[in-house]
Amino acid sequence: MTQAATQPSGPGQPRPHVAIDKIRPHTYVDGTYSLVNPQCGTAKNGKHFLKGIIRDASGELAIRQWTFDESQLGEIARTGFVWIGGQAQEYNGQVQIVVDSIRSVEVDIEDLARLLPASQKDIPAMEVELRRIMGSLTHPAMRALADAYLSNEPFMARVRQAPAAVSVHHAWIGGLLEHTLQLLRLAEGMLPLYPELNRDLVLVGLFLHDLGKTSELTWERGFSYTAEGNLLGHTVKGVIMLSAMASKVSRDANVRIPADALLVLQHIVLSHHGSLEFGATKIPSTPEAIFVAMLDNLDAKTAIAIHAAQRSKGIYPGQEFTDKVWSLDTRLFRPDPLAASSDTLPTE
Template sequence: MPADAQPARRYIKDFGPSERFGGVFSIANAQLGRTRNGDPFLKCLLGDRTGTLPARKWSVSEEQFRRLPTDGFVYAEGATQPYQGELQLIVDTIEPTEPGPAELPDLLPSTDRDPDEMFAEVRALLESLAHPAMAALARAYLADEMLMSQFRLAPAAKIMHHAYLGGLLEHTLTLMQGADRLLPLYPRLNRDLVLMGLFLHDLGKTRELIYDRSFAYSDRGELVGHIVEGALMLQDKAKQAMAAEGVRLPPGLLSVLQHIVLSHHGRAEYGAARLPATPEAIFVAMLDELDAKTFIALNAARPPEAPAFDLGGNFTERQWALQNVRLYRPDPLA
């Protein structure tokens, strides 16, 4: 679009009901739906660094749909519309586009927390591991500068939870800190196994996801996935730790750590390669689910920046990541 045809940038968090919008947005989960009459329509998520909103374009041909990226960037114009207590975007015009470097910071969400401070806290927890073999394994990971750089930058997911730059680091730190506070209540759990398992559980996402422009899955992410990737990475790092420091892992340790990584999604239908079968694996899987689902619930029902307008309604749209439930918004004690 010509520069003089584009409205000044307004962020999604500032959108109100029944107003016009226009600009460059990220697009995610683009799908071709069908109306009750069988006519095709576009449904997707449009976003910028402040959030995402569901979008619909009621008149679209299959040829127009094929021109759009499933995940990428588009120029879109239309109007906002209140719907069941939520805001949605009704799109009039949408075209694929390639934003310039100056536009990307406005389009990709990132953590509000300081990555250097978060990484320092993760490092401190790893340096507190008691067993010499576990400490050597942690050092092998921390010495991998490229991997740790990716760990600090990557999102934790494409769209589900902590889906922003630095989200993987933030999610991992929250889990490790939470575990460190809970472990004294369960003294028979092995602290080293839990903390290392939490550090490792999602590291494969550094290779599963692409996050230099938009958030999408790499070819390896589609074919292998972060769960198996994390287990393979652990095998390599164990060899590196042994070669660098001459430390052998105790029998069974590598398998137990790999099991934590392979089982941390809890159930086969959620992507787990194995069901959790050690006390530490169960603990890790439940903590991971707690943080992910609580994050999704709070962002849907009580977003960090509440809109300046009231669309009415005490319930959110259905949250498919939470078994399609509509969440009750009000806090009766607030």
């Protein structure tokens, strides 16, 4: 059995930590991690147990504590970070940690870089490319609206930092920018195939669609929802921000955004989840809104599948399928059947 550490850190001592991507079955884990979505479950025998996910910059793992006092859930989740002690085990081909002990801990700014996942892409380079694409808008009102967001440096600092979600897709520092840029790239490639669509409306709609997440989410102490996020959500907050920004453009830049164009952009933000079942306030009801919703769904679900399959980490016998990915409603077959295949036909 591999022993990672023996004692939790004391004051002034470095916090013990084993990177999640280094944890293997039969490892005893003793360290500090970010805690995601802790819940109290009920076993078939009626006893309560703790389930959740621990995360750091290298990955995430499921945790279970089979004997658990439900009244302790709030205290464990209080800071968004926990010290745990427990045994890593293999279950259905996946590693999970059976926790012996768990408690909430306070962490320092220096800890966050290794406890929170971050985009593997170059964030300044992504912002440069986003600005280039938005600079290609041709309608003066759309250019002025985009510039009003892009010139607000405190706001753009949050765009660069924000995750795109707490746990579903692009749930890492810089995830919002990465997701938004990917959608803009997809649109640039696909819009020439659909010349009837208004390019400016699509690009501005994609840029705006998730900007409410800069207020919906907090990431300073782990990923969670703000009061605005819980009470309004990012689509409603996004529309409020859009209305305020349109007024600012009219007042400061003396550029009036056509009323119908503003209405359609508001509709795109409210409808981009595609259906009422998945959180849309309205069903997408313009060609551009449908296009935006479909691209958003494409990138989100593809990112979820790639993240869940974890092909780069190696696939051992018995690990060919993931656990059920609830956001996709299926278990994923992980291997790439053509990778390093001995059956590859020789080239001429």
